[in-house]
Amino acid sequence: MHEMGIASSVLDAVRAEARRFPNGHVYKVVLRIGALAGVDPDAVSFCFGALVLGSGLEPLALEIEYRSRQHVCAACGRSFAAANEDSACPECGSADAVFSGGDELEIAYLEVEDGAPAARA
Amino acid sequence: MERLPLERKVLSENDRIAAGLRERFAENDILCLNLISSPGSGKTSLLERTLESFDPSERVAVLTGDIQTENDAKRLARSGFPVKQITTGGTCHLDARMIEKGLAGWNLECIDLLLIENVGNLVCPSSYDLGEAAKVVVFSVTEGEDKPLKYPSIFFKSQLMVLNKIDLLPYVPFDVELAVRNARQIHRDMEIVRTSCQTREGLGDWLSWLARQRKKPRAAAPVS
Numbered sequence: 240m241h242e243m244g245i246a247s248s249v250l251d252a253v254r255a256e257a258r259r260f261p262n263g264h265v266y267k268v269v270l271r272i273g274a275l276a277g278v279d280p281d282a283v284s285f286c287f288g289a290l291v292l293g294s295g296l297e298p299l300a301l302e303i304e305y306r307s308r309q310h311v312c313a314a315c316g317r318s319f320a321a322a323n324e325d326s327a328c329p330e331c332g333s334a335d336a337v338f339s340g341g342d343e344l345e346i347a348y349l350e351v352e353d354g355a356p357a358a359r360a
Numbered sequence: 361m362e363r364l365p366l367e368r369k370v371l372s373e374n375d376r377i378a379a380g381l382r383e384r385f386a387e388n389d390i391l392c393l394n395l396i397s398s399p400g401s402g403k404t405s406l407l408e409r410t411l412e413s414f415d416p417s418e419r420v421a422v423l424t425g426d427i428q429t430e431n432d433a434k435r436l437a438r439s440g441f442p443v444k445q446i447t448t449g450g451t452c453h454l455d456a457r458m459i460e461k462g463l464a465g466w467n468l469e470c471i472d473l474l475l476i477e478n479v480g481n482l483v484c485p486s487s488y489d490l491g492e493a494a495k496v497v498v499f500s501v502t503e504g505e506d507k508p509l510k511y512p513s514i515f516f517k518s519q520l521m522v523l524n525k526i527d528l529l530p531y532v533p534f535d536v537e538l539a540v541r542n543a544r545q546i547h548r549d550m551e552i553v554r555t556s557c558q559t560r561e562g563l564g565d566w567l568s569w570l571a572r573q574r575k576k577p578r579a580a581a582p583v584s
């Protein structure tokens with residue numbers, strides 16, 4: 240279970256960014272998790288919920304953008320979401336595809352209310 | 361409401377430290393490998409056999425991670441090579457800072473090969489870059505053929521899969537071809553060797569893979 244560490248890193252990043260908005264409020268953080276990231280979205284949400292209480296950042300919501308594994312077909316060029324069990328191209332059936340995404344573990348964006356950012360230090 | 365794009369990796373602090381380690385490994389011409397598996401798949405056994413096969417003049421060092429106990433380090437220290445245990449005290453994976461600490465006191469100029477045994481866990485270690493040149497996943501025949509599909513991250517990120525305990529194949533219903541197919545479904549170009557640390561079958565394939573990696577020029581660029 241490393242989701243507690245992941246949730247805590249997300250919170251640290253929000254805290255650092257929140258300093259740039261002394262008059263505003265960060266109310267949502269959007270986390271992008273790929274199917275190959277090795278991170279369980281539900282566990283991250285659970286840990287985040289526990290950590291945010293008393294953090295001084297509440298109310299702060301976590302939204303998770305889950306990305307399935309992405310392939311580009313080497314034969315026909317079609318991009319598609321590949322299943323683990325079967326990653327053949329839905330267009331032409333070719334099994335020859337190049338991995339193009341789905342291992343992300345990134346903070347995509349924050350939603351900030353009333354936020355004229357302070358100049359970066 | 362304003363949307364503030366960050367596009368920042370969650371583990372950027374770990375990645376930063378890992379990049380520093382990778383740079384130090386490159387400067388000292390060290391090949392670093394990160395061995396990952398479920399608990400008990402045979403990481404320590406594989407390392408024991410590996411160290412036994414080396415001439416004492418080889419410049420090899422091992423860091424081994426466990427939640428508790430120094431058992432693995434004790435087993436590996438019998439080889440005479442420098443071995444250090446990292447006990448994480450509860451954490452289910454090694455991270456780059458633990459490696460940095462573990463290396464303190466070792467002169468990197470005297471090491472050519474650094475083998476890291478991660479905490480037995482097929483999930484969490486896959487998220488933490490340790491500055492290694494490659495991850496190696498050890499997967500034993502008692503675990504079921506579908507492990508690559510259930511835990512795709514580590515199979516996706518590993519350059520080599522060591523299918524271990526093949527001496528047990530007569531006793532367990534395990535379809536090697538299916539396991540290999542599942543692994544390739546996740547990572548098409550993954551290299552695969554089959555070993556037994558018990559009978560030593562296939563260990564030569566693992567050792568030749570290792571020798572090939574040691575001959576490769578070290579890339580300083582992080583592999584994400």
Ligand SMILES: Nc1nc2c(ncn2[C@@H]2O[C@H](COP(=O)(O)OP(=O)(O)OP(=O)(O)O)[C@@H](O)[C@H]2O)c(=O)[nH]1
Nearest residue numbers: 398399400401402403404405480524525556557558
């Ligand atoms: N039959 C058989 N047993 C093996 C083989 N490799 C390891 N074992 C046994 O499997 C058990 C676990 O092996 P370890 O090498 O300690 O496994 P590990 O991955 O280091 O375990 P943790 O560090 O606890 O995650 C031991 O009893 C080994 O003797 C093998 O190839 N064949």
Ligand SMILES: [Mg+2]
Nearest residue numbers: 403404432477
């Ligand atoms: Mg071990």
Ligand SMILES: [Zn+2]
Nearest residue numbers: 312315328331
């Ligand atoms: Zn196609």
